[in-house]
Amino acid sequence: xxxxxxxxxxxxxxxxxxxxxxxxxxxxxxxxxxxxxxxxxxxxxxxxxxxxxxxxxxxxxxxxxxxxxxxxxxxxxxxxxxxxxxxxxxxxxxxxxxxxxxxxxxxxxxxxxxxxxxxxxxxxxxxxxxxxxxxxxxxxxxxxxxxxxxxxxxxxxxxxxxxxxxxxxxxxxxxxxxxxxxxxxxxxxxxxxxxxxxxxxxxxxxxxxxxxxxxxxxxxxxxxxxxxxxxxxxxxxxxxxxxxxxxxxxxxxxxxxxxxxxxxxxxxxxxxxxxxxx
Numbered sequence: 001x002x003x004x005x006x007x008x009x010x011x012x013x014x015x016x017x018x019x020x021x022x023x024x025x026x027x028x029x030x031x032x033x034x035x036x037x038x039x040x041x042x043x044x045x046x047x048x049x050x051x052x053x054x055x056x057x058x059x060x061x062x063x064x065x066x067x068x069x070x071x072x073x074x075x076x077x078x079x080x081x082x083x084x085x086x087x088x089x090x091x092x093x094x095x096x097x098x099x100x101x102x103x104x105x106x107x108x109x110x111x112x113x114x115x116x117x118x119x120x121x122x123x124x125x126x127x128x129x130x131x132x133x134x135x136x137x138x139x140x141x142x143x144x145x146x147x148x149x150x151x152x153x154x155x156x157x158x159x160x161x162x163x164x165x166x167x168x169x170x171x172x173x174x175x176x177x178x179x180x181x182x183x184x185x186x187x188x189x190x191x192x193x194x195x196x197x198x199x200x201x202x203x204x205x206x207x208x209x210x211x212x213x214x215x216x217x218x219x220x221x222x223x224x225x226x227x228x229x230x231x232x233x234x235x236x237x238x239x240x241x242x243x244x245x246x247x248x249x250x251x252x253x254x255x256x257x258x259x260x261x262x263x264x265x266x267x268x269x270x271x272x273x274x275x276x277x278x
Contacts, residue, residue, distance in 0.1 A: 002224075004030045009050050010037060013068075016056065021069055021145050022200045022227030036071055070148045077113040079120050079158075080165040082217060085246050086124050088265055089213055093244055094130060097212045100242075104137035105130075106211045110199060110235060111219040112142035115153030115192065116162055119184060121215075122191040123174055131191070141206075143197030150194050156184035199231040210240040218248035225255070233258035242275035 002018070004025050005011045014033065017023050025033040041052035056064050080086075089107075097105055109118035118140050125131050131138055144150050159181055163171060175182040195205055199216075214235045220228050235245055236258055245260060253259035253271060260271040 002026060002030075004033065009053060010034055013037060013053050013056060016061075016065060017068060017072065018224075018227070020065060020201070021073075021198055022223045022231065023069075023072065024222065024224045024227070025072075033072065037068070040068065040071065066147070070146045073146045073149075075113045075146065075149050077116045078162045078165055079116045080167075080170075081116065081120075082249055083165075084249075084268055085215070085217065086121060088268055088270070089121070089244070089246065090124055090128055090130065092265065093213065094125075097242075098130070098136055103209070104139050106139045106141070106207060106213075106240075108206070108211045108214045108235075108238060109140065109142040109192075110197070110214060110216040112144050112149075112153065112194070113146070114149045114158070114162065115142055115156070115194065116158075117215060117217070118142040118192045119153075119156070119188055122188045123170060125191075126188065127170075138191065139207075140192045141211075142192050142194050144194075145196065145198045147196055150196060153192075153194050154189075156186075156189045158182050158184070199234060200227060202234050206238050211238055211243055212240055213244045213246060214239060215246050217246065218251065220247060220251055220253075228253075229256055229258055232256050236260055236271075236273060239273040241273055243273045245271040245273070247271070 002014060002024050004014045007014075010033065014025060037052070038049050041049045044052065046052040046055070055061070094105070107118075107121060109121070112118055122140055125138060129135075142153065157178065163175065163182055166175070171182075174185045174188055176185075197203065197205060216231075216235060220231065223231060232245075232253060239245060239260075247253065260273045263270050263272045
């Protein structure tokens with residue numbers, strides 16, 4: 001149990017957020033949680049944080065919880081982050097899926113934040129000529145629980161921080177400077193579909209015939225064991241047989257029974273859903 005849950009004022013709110021999206025606030029994160037909740041209560045003119053939390057139990061609660069999810073979720077991301085995952089996906093896994101010829105090639109970028117991850121994949125697929133005439137259709141679905149970051153992702157407008165790892169060739173080819181910010185090429189943006197999706201409250205928006213790959217990198221570290229099992233179970237069910245679940249290099253699913261078998265690609269670990277025996 002989170003220590004924050006024992007707090008008579010903040011505990012019920014922390015538990016409510018956990019039930020909705022699996023977020024757990026410990027250590028320094030608990031301090032940040034209290035600070036941001038206090039600030040939100042003051043912004044709305046409540047005499048105390050306790051009064052604000054009490055209102056969340058009423059009919060206005062769900063709307064306000066959505067605002068807090070947007071405020072409290074971690075959204076650090078940038079283009080070409082952990083590039084080795086993209087290289088493995090495109091150079092080693094993609095050719096086999098293409099040869100199978102079972103309809104469109106689908107990738108799900110779960111917890112995509114402002115879209116740098118799915119857009120990086122789209123750029124590299126175009127560069128490697130996996131997109132275009134004579135190639136299978138590519139469908140990239142990008143989801144997040146935070147509607148604010150999804151709006152930013154759809155706009156395709158980024159600052160220097162998000163582009164700090166982008167090689168000059170890609171920056172010149174796919175981004176246009178607009179008043180100190182950078183607008184991503186519209187052809188790349190059209191390759192990605194953005195939707196709100198909660199990994200702990202699946203809403204049936206995923207395609208019934210599944211994905212070849214699910215990217216969920218540097219996200220599960222914010223979940224506790226129970227929430228992680230639920231999220232991983234849902235993503236694995238969304239994979240096609242033979243599909244790959246790719247998480248961050250610093251993450252592990254060793255203690256998650258729902259995780260598929262692990263594969264080692266020259267030190268890079270992924271999780272692969274077993275394919276039918278032919």
